[in-house]
Amino acid sequence: MNELEVYGLIGEDGFRRLVRAFYAQVPGDDLLGPMYPRDDLAGAEERLREFLIGRFGGPPTYVEKRGHPRLRERHAPFRLDHAARDRWLTLMDRALTEAQLPDGAVTVLRPFFHEVATFLRNA
Ligand code: HEM
DSSP: OOGGGHHHHHHHHHHHHHHHHHHTTSTTOTTTGGGSOGGGHHHHHHHHHHHHHHHTTSOOHHHHHHOSOOHHHHHTTSOOOHHHHHHHHHHHHHHHHHTTOOHHHHHHHHHHHHHHHHHTOOO
16 A cells, blocks of 8 residues: 555544544653643644644645644654654554554554654654
8 A cells, every 4th residue: 555545545534543542642651741732732633643644645734734844853842762762652553553444554654653753763
C-alpha cells in the first residue's frame, strides 16, 4: 500500500481512533505527560490528527491552518532524547493495536512513526 492510500482505507474515523488512543495515554505518562499542554490536550490531539490525515492522502486541513509542518522546529522546545522517543513510540504502538486498523495501514504507519520519531531526536 502506498502512503497516500491510507486515508482511503481507514478514513477520518481511523485516524480519529488512532490519535485518541494515543492521547488517552498521555496525561498519565510520567515522561510525556508533563510535555504536553494540559489545558489544550484536545487541541494537540486535533493537530496530530489533521497532520496525519493530510500526510496520508486526506484533506490538507493541517497545512491550511498551520502552514508547513516544520516538525523539527516545532519540537525544538521539548527535550526529545532516546527515552522520550522510545516512550512516544511505545504509546503509539499501543494505540495502533487498540485502534484495530487494518494490517495494510499498520504496515505503512508503524515504520513512518519510527522514522519521524528518530529524525526528531534533539538530545
Ligand atoms: C519523538 C517523540 C515525540 C515527542 C516527545 C513529541 C512531543 C510533542 C509535543 C509535546 C507537542 C506539542 C503538542 C501540541 O500542542 O500540539 C507535539 C506536537 C506535534 N507533534 Fe510531536 N512528539 C514526538 C514525535 C512526533 C512524531 C513522530 C510526529 C509525527 C509523526 C509528531 C507530530 C507532531 C505534530 C504534527 C505536532 C503539532 C505541531 C504543531 O502544529 O504545532 N510528533 N509533539
